[in-house]
Amino acid sequence: MTLVQFNGFKFVEGGVTAPKGFKAAGLHCGIRASKSKKDLALLAAAKPVPTAAVYTQNRVKGAPIEVTRRHLANGYAQAVVANSGIANTCCADGVEKAEEMCRLAAETLDIREEDMVVASTGVIGQPLPMEPIEEGMPALAGALRADGGHDFAQAIMTTDTVCKELAVEFMVGESVVRIAGCAKGSGMIHPNMATMLCFLTTDAAIAPSLLQLALSRVVADTFNMVSVDGDTSTNDTCCIMASGEAGNPQIAAQDEDFETFVNGLYAALMNLSRMIAADGEGATRLMECIVTGAETVGQAKAVAKSVICSSLVKAAVFGADANWGRVLCAIGYAPVETDVLRVEMSFASEAGSVLVCKDGMGVPFSEEKAKEVLLKDEVKILLDLHSGEESAVAWGCDLTYDYVKINGDYRS
Amino acid sequence: MTLVQFNGFKFVEGGVTAPKGFKAAGLHCGIRASKSKKDLALLAAAKPVPTAAVYTQNRVKGAPIEVTRRHLANGYAQAVVANSGIANTCCADGVEKAEEMCRLAAETLDIREEDMVVASTGVIGQPLPMEPIEEGMPALAGALRADGGHDFAQAIMTTDTVCKELAVEFMVGESVVRIAGCAKGSGMIHPNMATMLCFLTTDAAIAPSLLQLALSRVVADTFNMVSVDGDTSTNDTCCIMASGEAGNPQIAAQDEDFETFVNGLYAALMNLSRMIAADGEGATRLMECIVTGAETVGQAKAVAKSVICSSLVKAAVFGADANWGRVLCAIGYAPVETDVLRVEMSFASEAGSVLVCKDGMGVPFSEEKAKEVLLKDEVKILLDLHSGEESAVAWGCDLTYDYVKINGDYRS
Numbered sequence: 001m002t003l004v005q006f007n008g009f010k011f012v013e014g015g016v017t018a019p020k021g022f023k024a025a026g027l028h029c030g031i032r033a034s035k036s037k038k039d040l041a042l043l044a045a046a047k048p049v050p051t052a053a054v055y056t057q058n059r060v061k062g063a064p065i066e067v068t069r070r071h072l073a074n075g076y077a078q079a080v081v082a083n084s085g086i087a088n089t090c091c092a093d094g095v096e097k098a099e100e101m102c103r104l105a106a107e108t109l110d111i112r113e114e115d116m117v118v119a120s121t122g123v124i125g126q127p128l129p130m131e132p133i134e135e136g137m138p139a140l141a142g143a144l145r146a147d148g149g150h151d152f153a154q155a156i157m158t159t160d161t162v163c164k165e166l167a168v169e170f171m172v173g174e175s176v177v178r179i180a181g182c183a184k185g186s187g188m189i190h191p192n193m194a195t196m197l198c199f200l201t202t203d204a205a206i207a208p209s210l211l212q213l214a215l216s217r218v219v220a221d222t223f224n225m226v227s228v229d230g231d232t233s234t235n236d237t238c239c240i241m242a243s244g245e246a247g248n249p250q251i252a253a254q255d256e257d258f259e260t261f262v263n264g265l266y267a268a269l270m271n272l273s274r275m276i277a278a279d280g281e282g283a284t285r286l287m288e289c290i291v292t293g294a295e296t297v298g299q300a301k302a303v304a305k306s307v308i309c310s311s312l313v314k315a316a317v318f319g320a321d322a323n324w325g326r327v328l329c330a331i332g333y334a335p336v337e338t339d340v341l342r343v344e345m346s347f348a349s350e351a352g353s354v355l356v357c358k359d360g361m362g363v364p365f366s367e368e369k370a371k372e373v374l375l376k377d378e379v380k381i382l383l384d385l386h387s388g389e390e391s392a393v394a395w396g397c398d399l400t401y402d403y404v405k406i407n408g409d410y411r412s
Numbered sequence: 413m414t415l416v417q418f419n420g421f422k423f424v425e426g427g428v429t430a431p432k433g434f435k436a437a438g439l440h441c442g443i444r445a446s447k448s449k450k451d452l453a454l455l456a457a458a459k460p461v462p463t464a465a466v467y468t469q470n471r472v473k474g475a476p477i478e479v480t481r482r483h484l485a486n487g488y489a490q491a492v493v494a495n496s497g498i499a500n501t502c503c504a505d506g507v508e509k510a511e512e513m514c515r516l517a518a519e520t521l522d523i524r525e526e527d528m529v530v531a532s533t534g535v536i537g538q539p540l541p542m543e544p545i546e547e548g549m550p551a552l553a554g555a556l557r558a559d560g561g562h563d564f565a566q567a568i569m570t571t572d573t574v575c576k577e578l579a580v581e582f583m584v585g586e587s588v589v590r591i592a593g594c595a596k597g598s599g600m601i602h603p604n605m606a607t608m609l610c611f612l613t614t615d616a617a618i619a620p621s622l623l624q625l626a627l628s629r630v631v632a633d634t635f636n637m638v639s640v641d642g643d644t645s646t647n648d649t650c651c652i653m654a655s656g657e658a659g660n661p662q663i664a665a666q667d668e669d670f671e672t673f674v675n676g677l678y679a680a681l682m683n684l685s686r687m688i689a690a691d692g693e694g695a696t697r698l699m700e701c702i703v704t705g706a707e708t709v710g711q712a713k714a715v716a717k718s719v720i721c722s723s724l725v726k727a728a729v730f731g732a733d734a735n736w737g738r739v740l741c742a743i744g745y746a747p748v749e750t751d752v753l754r755v756e757m758s759f760a761s762e763a764g765s766v767l768v769c770k771d772g773m774g775v776p777f778s779e780e781k782a783k784e785v786l787l788k789d790e791v792k793i794l795l796d797l798h799s800g801e802e803s804a805v806a807w808g809c810d811l812t813y814d815y816v817k818i819n820g821d822y823r824s
Contacts, residue, residue, distance in 0.1 A: 060744030060752050060772075090740055092773050124737025125774040234741050311723070312819055319820030325536025328502055329646050332472030340472050360472075361504050362537040401813045407724055408731030 001278055001286070001378070003166060006267040012178065015149030015165030019178040019203035021045055021243025025143035026155030029136025031085040031122075031129060038155035040133060042105065042140050043199060044079040048115045049243050051077035052212035054219050056236035062087055063094025064118045065237060067102060071114050075208030077241060078115035080199055081105040084158050084184070088120040088128040089234045097128050104134055108141040119237050121158055121184060121197050153182035156197050159406055160186045164275040168267045172257050175248035177204045179264045181240075183272045186228065186281045198223065198238040198272060204261055205244035206251040213254075214262045215240050222269035225301065225394040227309050228280035240265075277395035278378070282402030286378045287317050292391040293384040299336045300385075300392035306334035307381060308396030317379055318398035322347055322370035324356040327381060342386040349376035413690055413698070413790070415578060418679040424590065427561030427577030431590040431615035433457055433655025437555035438567030441548025443497040443534075443541060450567035452545060454517060454552050455611060456491040460527045461655050463489035464624035466631050468648035474499055475506025476530045477649060479514060483526050487620030489653060490527035492611055493517040496570050496596070500532040500540040501646045509540050516546055520553040531649050533570055533596060533609050565594035568609050571818055572598045576687040580679045584669050587660035589616045591676045593652075595684045598640065598693045610635065610650040610684060616673055617656035618663040625666075626674045627652050634681035637713065637806040639721050640692035652677075689807035690790070694814030698790045699729050704803040705796040711748045712797075712804035718746035719793060720808030729791055730810035734759055734782035736768040739793060754798040761788035 003011050017024050022045055029040040053072055055065050071077060081101050088094050102116035120128065143151070153165045167180035185196030206214075219238055244250070251257045278286035289307045294300035307313055310330040316323040324345055331338055345357040347370055354370045355363060373379070415423050429436050434457055441452040465484055467477050483489060493513055500506050514528035532540065555563070565577045579592035597608030618626070631650055656662070663669045690698035701719045706712035719725055722742040728735040736757055743750055757769040759782055766782045767775060785791070 058741060058744040059750065060740050087737075090737055090769075090773055124735075124741060125769070234737075234744060311815075315816055315819030318816060321820065323536075325499075325502055325646075328472050329470060329536060332470040332646060338471065357502075357537070361502055399816055399819075401816050403723075404727055404730060404811055404813050404816060407727030407811075408733065 001275060003271050004274065006270060007263045009168050009170045009264055009267045012167045012169045014167045014180060015153050015182045016043055016180050016199055016201045017146055017149035018167035018180040019201045019243060020245035021203055022201045023144040023146050024148035024152035025140050025145060026151035027136060027140055027143060030132030031083055038151065039083055039085045040136050040140055041082045041152045041155035042079065042144060043152055044109060044144055045241055045243050048076040048078045049241050050075055050206060050208040050211050051117065051239065051241045052208065052215045053237060053239040054216055056233055058234050060090065060234045062089035062120060062235035064088055064098040064120045065235065066095055067098040068117050068119065068237065071116060076115065077117045078111050079105060079109055080117040080119070080239065082119040082156050082197065083133065084156050085122040086120060086126055086128045087122045087124045087235050090125045091127050097130060100130060101133060104137045108137045117239055119197050121156065121235055124234060149180070149182065156184040158184060158186065159281055160184050160279055162275065162279045164272055164279065166268060166271055168264055170260065170264045172204060172248040172260055175246045177246045177248060177264065178202060179268050181268055181272055183276055185276050186279055196233050196236050200240035200268065202240065202242045203244065203246035204242055204251065205246065205248050206242050206261060210251055210258060211240060211242050214258070214265055218262060218265045218269050222266065222273045225305065225392065226273045226277050227305065227396050228277065273395050277397050280397035281406045282400040283397030284400055285317060285398050287314070287381065287396045287398060288378065289381045289383065289394045291383045291385065293386045293388060294390040295388035297390045297392060299338065300390050302334045302336040303331050303338060303383065303385065304392045304394035306330045308394045311399055314396065314399035317374060318400050320371050320374035322354065322356055322367065322374060324362065328357065328360065338385060339387060344384040344386060346382040347373050348380040348382055349373045349378060351376050413687065415683050416686065418682060419675045421580050421582045421676055421679045424579045424581045426579045426592060427565050427594045428455055428592050428611055428613045429558055429561035430579035430592040431613045431655060432657035433615055434613045435556040435558050436560035436564035437552050437557060438563035439548060439552055439555060442544030443495055450563065451495055451497045452548050452552055453494045453564045453567035454491065454556060455564055456521060456556055457653055457655050460488040460490045461653050462487055462618060462620040462623050463529065463651065463653045464620065464627045465649060465651040466628055468645055470646050472502065472646045474501035474532060474647035476500055476510040476532045477647065478507055479510040480529050480531065480649065483528060488527065489529050490523050491517060491521055492529040492531070492651065494531040494568050494609065495545065496568050497534040498532060498538055498540045499534045499536045499647050502537045503539050509542060512542060513545060516549045520549045529651055531609050533568060533647055536646060561592070561594065568596040570596060570598065571693055572596050572691055574687065574691045576684055576691065578680060578683055580676055582672065582676045584616060584660040584672055587658045589658045589660060589676065590614060591680050593680055593684060595688055597688050598691055608645050608648050612652035612680065614652065614654045615656065615658035616654055616663065617658065617660050618654050618673060622663055622670055623652060623654050626670070626677055629674060630677045630681050634678065634685045637717065637804065638685045638689050639717065639808050640689065685807050689809050692809035693818045694812040695809030696812055697729060697810050699726070699793065699808045699810060700790065701793045701795065701806045703795045703797065705798045705800060706802040706804070707800035709802045709804060711750065712802050714746045714748040715743050715750060715795065715797065716804045716806035718742045720806045723811055726808065726811035729786060730812050732783050732786035734766070734768055734779065734786060736774065740769065740772065750797060751799060756796040756798060758794040759785050760792040760794055761785045761790060763788050
């Protein structure tokens with residue numbers, strides 16, 4: 001899909017190895033049955049570098065999260081090891097296995113175990129087989145390359161149909177800085193903290209605490225505004241490593257350079273959010289709800305999320321049916337006060353825009369034109385609450401037969 | 413479906429006209445295109461009788477709710493007029509039209525307009541045509557019969573595939589009392605206050621304030637524990653009229669007779685809740701989540717509802733896939749603290765019971781047996797939180813291709 005511009009920042013080719021200072025690899029080690037599916041991924045910096053992360057808010061947490069959280073307590077990491085196929089969650093020996101994954105990778109890379117980030121994604125409750133990981137590790141480490149980002153991104157995919165990666169380039173002072181990332185996630189997507197798995201790299205020099213602040217701020221407006229199915233996963237992890245090799249003076253305060261970095265991160269995560277929503281399980285179209293005229297950002301966010309989470313709105317978008325009453329209904333049950341008699345609503349896409357509701361009541365519109373608008377791959381629901389100056393965006397997708405098919409028998 | 417026994421109360425034939433003192437009718441007047449679909453319903457008592465109601469908590473409310481609420485301020489009503497096809501919601505002249513529906517019915521019945529309850533269900537935002545209602549009213553009033561309950565029940569159906577009505581009989585002191593009801597609702601079902609439309613009658617003599625108390629108490633444990641798709645409708649209304657013709661001494665205090673009445677009402681609404689969930693749009697099976705061992709009723713309810721609302725759990729049940737990790741995931745994101753390491757989980761149906769998880773971790777089980785259990789029409793998810801003595805039940809249904817089909821193009 002086309003990347004959306006932000007702040008004039010430039011997108012460049014590549015994924016997590018686009019910024020200086022990172023090597024990556026991905027291969028099939030045997031966790032997944034199909035040999036054509038990569039299932040083990042490695043990302044490494046030359047030394048321990050500032051690393052920040054956010055995690056799922058589900059009370060049921062994957063074992064890898066416990067280990068990663070402990071390892072990142074000092075704000076530094078050197079490498080990431082991740083697998084797809086099995087989530088290593090709700091198993092009695094999950095933490096031991098996550099630690100073992102770190103130990104295997106660290107030994108092979110000859111780095112400290114405590115400098116490892118570990119992540120798993122896939123089926124919950126099934127035991128993670130360690131043999132394929134142990135046997136595959138030397139080949140994986142040997143495959144680390146400065147252009148290995150795409151292999152890494154492929155190895156963390158599960159039901160994803162599209163590999164989601166990007167890199168953005170911008171100036172911090174006199175230095176060219178890149179932020180790049182890859183994400184996976186297609187079902188069980190309703191992040192409260194991060195999406196399922198997202199690994200980001202940057203060559204910017206930035207203090208660990210500010211890297212964490214930037215990540216938390218931007219995730220709140222991007223991944224936390226995505227929902228595919230309302231199910232908050234147990235394993236969501238979003239992690240960013242900063243190699244510092246861009247040569248900029250270290251970002252050490254909330255100054256102009258920091259704001260530029262935050263904007264660059266927003267450009268990256270906003271587009272990854274769109275990619276995740278558009279590739280939602282079974283989805284045929286991206287649904288973007290843009291709320292303006294809200295009294296507070298909280299109100300704008302609550303309304304936007306309520307709309308994109310509504311099964312009835314999602315099914316109507318699948319059917320390209322301009323059933324705006326369902327959108328108003330979803331505004332009405334959002335957990336926030338809204339004066340529905342002020343709401344103005346339009347459906348929009350590259351085919352144009354159709355006003356369907358004003359002052360909370362229907363207005364005459366061409367069903368034919370609305371259908372044309374809603375049949376496009378990317379559909380916008382525009383809501384002006386006429387109650388203030390704040391705004392928010394949320395991303396979702398339509399609800400389709402294929403969502404049901406994919407999830408009716410995922411484990412077999 | 414088979415009615416579930418409660419307290420030894422007996423179910424008898426019939427719907428809203430099963431208790432003494434009510435006549436009902438339903439016919440096709442022309443709001444809906446198909447002449448084979450009834451779309452106008454009338455229920456009448458011989459005089460104004462104690463009447464209580466609960467309504468949707470959606471901030472967007474159908475116009476009929478505003479009018480009914482005003483008319484029921486004194487706790488009495490004599491008749492109900494309802495239509496299907498058009499919800500009379502989000503239209504500028506909605507309140508006037510709801511009042512006009514009351515006026516037309518009251519004139520024809522020669523009763524007070526203020527003693528009318530009015531309700532509408534169907535598409536939001538389209539204008540309600542008054543001509544068919546005006547023209548159909550004399551025939552409708554003329555058709556009122558002491559066995560017209562089934563016609564009434566049919567006339568309020570929309571995408572329902574099954575007519576939902578029942579009557580329960582029990583003793584209050586020396587008197588035989590009946591409570592009967594019919595409900596409609598299949599999509600946009602996630603009641604916070606009542607289900608879409610439910611009309612109940614009883615011949616018990618009971619004071620208006622206690623009738624309201626009984627209704628509110630029982631709805632909290634029944635309709636408010638049902639979710640088909642998480643979308644709280646704009647028009648939910650549940651209303652009960654008490655003719656007093658059973659001959660019991662009026663229930664005027666929270667005594668033993670009141671408790672008996674509450675239990676009778678529970679027997680009725682619990683079964684109507686099961687019927688609504690089982691007939692959820694596109695559903696192939698009823699999903700019942702029974703939570704025991706909870707610290708508080710609030711915790712039990714929150715966990716049970718989170719599980720039945722999960723799209724991933726619903727899709728797994730459709731696929732008869734014992735994917736218990738998704739259930740644990742839904743417990744984890746329920747808006748209540750739960751020690752997941754104490755959770756014990758089984759799937760059960762008439763085919764037997766299979767333990768799948770203990771202490772929050774998977775246990776070995778026969779996938780074949782689990783499939784057999786999950787392939788039945790009524791499936792139970794049994795959760796013991798091992799944290800206390802409280803319990804709750806919630807009802808939902810599986811997520812299927814047909815849900816998507818029905819809602820992808822509902823308006824055409």
